Amino acid sequence: MTTASKKHSLLKRFWGIFGPGLITGASDDDPSGIATYTQAGAAFGSQLLWSAIVTYPLMVSVQEMCARIGLVTNHGLIGIIKKYYPKYLLYLILIISFPSITLNIGADIAGMGAVGNLLFPAIPAFSFSILFTALILYSVIFWSYHKIAFILKWLCISLVSYILIPFLIGVDWPHVLKDTFLPSFTPDKAYFLMLVGILGTTISPYLFFWQASMEVEERHEKKLMVDKRIIEEMEADVKGGMLFTNIVFYFIILAAGTVLFNAGIHNITTVEEAARALRPLAGDQAYLLFALGVIGTGFLAIPVLGGALSYMMAETFGWKEGLDKKYYEAPGFYLTMAISLIVGLLIHFIGISPIQALIYTAVLYGVTAPVLIALILHICNSKKIMGRYTNKFWSNFFGIATFILMTVSSLFLLWYTLGN
Numbered sequence: 001m002t003t004a005s006k007k008h009s010l011l012k013r014f015w016g017i018f019g020p021g022l023i024t025g026a027s028d029d030d031p032s033g034i035a036t037y038t039q040a041g042a043a044f045g046s047q048l049l050w051s052a053i054v055t056y057p058l059m060v061s062v063q064e065m066c067a068r069i070g071l072v073t074n075h076g077l078i079g080i081i082k083k084y085y086p087k088y089l090l091y092l093i094l095i096i097s098f099p100s101i102t103l104n105i106g107a108d109i110a111g112m113g114a115v116g117n118l119l120f121p122a123i124p125a126f127s128f129s130i131l132f133t134a135l136i137l138y139s140v141i142f143w144s145y146h147k148i149a150f151i152l153k154w155l156c157i158s159l160v161s162y163i164l165i166p167f168l169i170g171v172d173w174p175h176v177l178k179d180t181f182l183p184s185f186t187p188d189k190a191y192f193l194m195l196v197g198i199l200g201t202t203i204s205p206y207l208f209f210w211q212a213s214m215e216v217e218e219r220h221e222k223k224l225m226v227d228k229r230i231i232e233e234m235e236a237d238v239k240g241g242m243l244f245t246n247i248v249f250y251f252i253i254l255a256a257g258t259v260l261f262n263a264g265i266h267n268i269t270t271v272e273e274a275a276r277a278l279r280p281l282a283g284d285q286a287y288l289l290f291a292l293g294v295i296g297t298g299f300l301a302i303p304v305l306g307g308a309l310s311y312m313m314a315e316t317f318g319w320k321e322g323l324d325k326k327y328y329e330a331p332g333f334y335l336t337m338a339i340s341l342i343v344g345l346l347i348h349f350i351g352i353s354p355i356q357a358l359i360y361t362a363v364l365y366g367v368t369a370p371v372l373i374a375l376i377l378h379i380c381n382s383k384k385i386m387g388r389y390t391n392k393f394w395s396n397f398f399g400i401a402t403f404i405l406m407t408v409s410s411l412f413l414l415w416y417t418l419g420n
Helices: 003-017 020-027 031-044 050-073 077-084 087-119 125-142 145-168 173-181 189-202 205-221 228-261 271-282 284-317 331-350 354-380 393-419
Strands: none
Touching (some): 020 145, 020 205, 020 228, 020 284, 031 271, 031 284, 050 077, 050 173, 050 189, 050 228, 050 393, 077 205, 077 354, 087 125, 087 205, 087 271, 087 284, 087 331, 087 354, 125 145, 145 228, 189 228, 189 393, 284 331, 354 393
16 A cells, blocks of 8 residues: 555545534534634634633543433434423423524524625625525435535535634733633623633533434444444544534634624624624735634534424324435434524514524523533433443533533523613
8 A cells, every 4th residue: 555545545534434424513613603602702802712621521531421321212202302301392492492402503594605705795695594594405305414524524625724824813812711721701891701602612411412322323334333433433523523612612702803893803703704804904814714614504504403402302202203214214313403594593583683693592401401411411311311421520520510611600690681
């Protein structure tokens, strides 16, 4: 074997390790998340960069538990809740999740449409939103699981654009490294609300459902027999995927903190505002990379959001499910996805702004996240459900830390939202 073919084989093996974990992690940096991270940088400069490091082990612990549930039980998260827990809990989660995920989809579609309009001003934003929604629906319904997974994995590369932006502009690296490894806090409501927003964006409940269900798909697609090696490969995939998403969110905050904060622009509410503000300050290259990244991540995240909801509904009502199925084999699964995307598209036209949608989504996610994390911990410590693949010490340690942090954050967010 030649050196070139050896390198190609090694790269193929390395790329093949990554699967649901990479897609899940990358989809977390959706247009809504990009808006949140940009606002964090614009409002506080590099002061919140440390959050990318602190949230990493928390994200890994929760997503690894969800992935393990899917692999070991051969059921998604909703399927396990339906089988082992009270029905009222199942329906409560579903009732809260449907509007929150749909609002998230709506905010992402609107963001993609607005950025498309920035790149091509002659075409209205709603035309781009309709086009992008139609393309996503077509690909999800008519393409095979293997093709969808392949394309989603390559779409993750669109996020690299955000890593490149800081290297196109001047960055005070000693100051940045100080803020990264020596956290500083501003004792005011705006700072802690922003921190809550980052937590809510990075540890989102829809990712829990998607991760577990996609591991089931992978198990079926590759005909896996779960053993120690498969679990270790899954853990590597999750750790790599979460590392990728946190690196990207770190660099989005860094870019916004360097360009917007230093220019005195401290309030960014949408991705198109961020892109428009970047152009005169950072140049056309940074502007174009930012805009293309928003569209790429939208194509990546919206199928994950819609897919998570479809898996939840299918498992609740016992429908056939899976992206490996044709439409006629799993009509309820695909109809749920189509309805969620179409309703998400219509949100913009019925007068709910993307920012309103994000606020409502944050509150709804805030209500469900602590409950779901507690359930995931309970499932992963049950020998009845997980057999010999129950949690080890560190999974419980970081899982409980995530539960406490999300509970406190959610209470703070609810108090601020309902009390103001």
